[in-house]
Structure formats: C-alpha cells, structure tokens
Amino acid sequence: MSTKRFCFSCDLKDDSKLIAEYKEYHAVGKAWPEITKSIKDAGIVNMEIYLVGNRMFMIMEVDETFDPIKKDEMDANNLKVQEWENLMWKYQQELPWAKNGEKWMALEKIFQL
Incomplete structure (x- = not known):
C-alpha cells in the first residue's frame, strides 16, 4: 500500500491557558x-x-482511498465532527493570509533531501 503525505498549518489563539486546553x-x-x-x-x-x-503543523499520511472532497462531504454530514470543529474554533484562529473561515491551510513543499 502506498501512502501520500499532506502538510497543513493553523494558528492557535496566543493564550497559554487556551493552548494548554487544546x-x-x-x-x-x-x-x-x-x-x-x-x-x-x-x-x-x-x-x-x-x-x-x-503555530501548528499537521502531517497527514493517506492511502489510495483518500479524497479531500469526499472527506469534506463526510465531515459536513457528521454532526459529531461539526461539534468538534465548532469547539476547536474556541482555540484556533486563521493564519494571517487565510480567507475568512479557512482553518488548516495546505503547505507548499519547497525542499526535499
């Protein structure tokens, strides 16, 4: 099974209490x-x-069944995921260059050894 890697970034609110809770x-x-x-x-x-x-960095490894559009649809139709995402917004904030409401932003790979 081959995997593919995706990397994302998101900021937390700069508050030590909130960061500890997160x-x-x-x-x-x-x-x-x-x-x-x-x-x-x-x-x-x-x-x-x-x-x-x-600042947070997420590394995701996915198998051949992963489809980001399907994942978004699954999340949108899962009430528990929506509850979690709404709760996490208490702690998270958009990156300075994000569009309104955009959380985790994909990182561009610029180097590999």
Missing part, C-alpha cells in the same frame, strides 16, 4: 472516538500535529 483535547486517548474514526474512515492512515508558539 493540547489536552489532543493528548493520547483524549480525542473524541468519533473524530478518530472519521479520520480513519477517510483513508487517513497517520496524522501528527506539531506546535511551536501558537
């Missing part, structure tokens, strides 16, 4: 099971989020 929601075993199921059901085989200051 990290707690994402601690091992703390993400809602419906969320991790929706991620796996979309063909995402691995997902990691890294944080520096209030």
Whole structure:
C-alpha cells in the first residue's frame, strides 16, 4: 500500500491557558472516538500535529482511498465532527493570509533531501 503525505498549518489563539486546553483535547486517548474514526474512515492512515508558539503543523499520511472532497462531504454530514470543529474554533484562529473561515491551510513543499 502506498501512502501520500499532506502538510497543513493553523494558528492557535496566543493564550497559554487556551493552548494548554487544546493540547489536552489532543493528548493520547483524549480525542473524541468519533473524530478518530472519521479520520480513519477517510483513508487517513497517520496524522501528527506539531506546535511551536501558537503555530501548528499537521502531517497527514493517506492511502489510495483518500479524497479531500469526499472527506469534506463526510465531515459536513457528521454532526459529531461539526461539534468538534465548532469547539476547536474556541482555540484556533486563521493564519494571517487565510480567507475568512479557512482553518488548516495546505503547505507548499519547497525542499526535499
């Protein structure tokens, strides 16, 4: 099985209390099971989020079944995912160059060794 990698970035609100709460929601075993199921059901085989200051970086590895448009549709029709996303907006904020309401923005790969 071959995988493909996608990388994204999003900012958290620059508030140490909110950042700590956000990290707690994402601690091992703390993400809602419906969320991790929706991620796996979309063909995402691995997902990691890294944080520096209030900027986050997400690395997603997907299998051949992954389709970003289908994932968006699945999420839009999943009430628990919508609840999670609305809750996460308490902590997240758009990158300075994002369009209104745009969260995770795709990163452009500019170097590989």
